[in-house]
Amino acid sequence: MKLAFVALAFMLPAPAFAECTIADAMLKSAYPNAQQGDNGLLVDGGSFQRAIQPENVVCKAWPWRPELMLAAVPLLEAKPAEEGMNKGDVEILVTDRTGKPLARRIEPGMAFSDAIRFGDIGLDTARYDIREGQRAFGLRTTQSGSSRVNPYGEQALWLYTFDKGRIERVLDGLVVEHGLGENDGNCQGEYTMVKRTVTLGPKASSGYRTLGVEQTETLSTSQPTADDCVSKERPGKSARFALTYDKGRYRLPGKASSDGLFSTIEIGEQ
Numbered sequence: 001m002k003l004a005f006v007a008l009a010f011m012l013p014a015p016a017f018a019e020c021t022i023a024d025a026m027l028k029s030a031y032p033n034a035q036q037g038d039n040g041l042l043v044d045g046g047s048f049q050r051a052i053q054p055e056n057v058v059c060k061a062w063p064w065r066p067e068l069m070l071a072a073v074p075l076l077e078a079k080p081a082e083e084g085m086n087k088g089d090v091e092i093l094v095t096d097r098t099g100k101p102l103a104r105r106i107e108p109g110m111a112f113s114d115a116i117r118f119g120d121i122g123l124d125t126a127r128y129d130i131r132e133g134q135r136a137f138g139l140r141t142t143q144s145g146s147s148r149v150n151p152y153g154e155q156a157l158w159l160y161t162f163d164k165g166r167i168e169r170v171l172d173g174l175v176v177e178h179g180l181g182e183n184d185g186n187c188q189g190e191y192t193m194v195k196r197t198v199t200l201g202p203k204a205s206s207g208y209r210t211l212g213v214e215q216t217e218t219l220s221t222s223q224p225t226a227d228d229c230v231s232k233e234r235p236g237k238s239a240r241f242a243l244t245y246d247k248g249r250y251r252l253p254g255k256a257s258s259d260g261l262f263s264t265i266e267i268g269e270q
Helices: 023-030
Strands: 035-037 040-043 050-052 058-061 068-077 088-096 101-107 116-131 134-145 152-163 166-183 189-203 209-224 229-235 239-246 249-251
Touching: 023 068, 023 088, 023 101, 058 116, 068 116, 088 134, 101 166, 116 152, 116 189, 116 209, 134 166, 166 209, 166 239
Parallel strands: 166 249
Antiparallel strands: 035 040, 040 050, 050 068, 058 068, 068 088, 088 101, 116 134, 134 152, 152 166, 166 189, 189 209, 209 229, 209 239, 239 249
């Protein structure tokens, strides 16, 4: 059989307007001057003309505050100047139940693609009660590499708060799944998959709870046989650590190395 990791994919909930019946109204309200173009709704602003492809927009009700809706809108470069490279931002919105924006935040460069391609996004409304009376919501992003012989993939979790009419980012893309490998394009190769789960820890002196992170690693190798391709898995290193809230962000405390812990996505200034 073919190597499972040759075509790497991280699964997110499929963008589904079934969860957001006001999607059309939200887009019209948030982008009233958008014009229909050949590759989506054209939106001016920023350093390049951006296009919204409605099927890539995600939105859903926020269970913690059911009078509110959450949305994330990829704004991709409408006419890339270079093949294989596409500029792109993501706009995060909190709206009322009719789709009228109450707050919005642009994440410049979040949807940038080159050899590493930006993929799907998903909203995460788990109970991230980071301090008393305040719950964060999550955005999950995926990236994948274009190389078949060096498969690469990443899923990252970004956390945001909505308070006093503002959306603030408090977690910078913790990598919750990461895969990297090398193979001969047919069968022989090796692959490493890292998965991380996030739980809420005790309250720190700042009043914010720590984020506990548990990491597991799976190592896979594949070898050809006379008439098949056989894969074997074995557990790798496991780890546990905690992120603490400091100066507006969750970080590793002290001088601990965060290499490979956070997304390779580079976000510019708003």
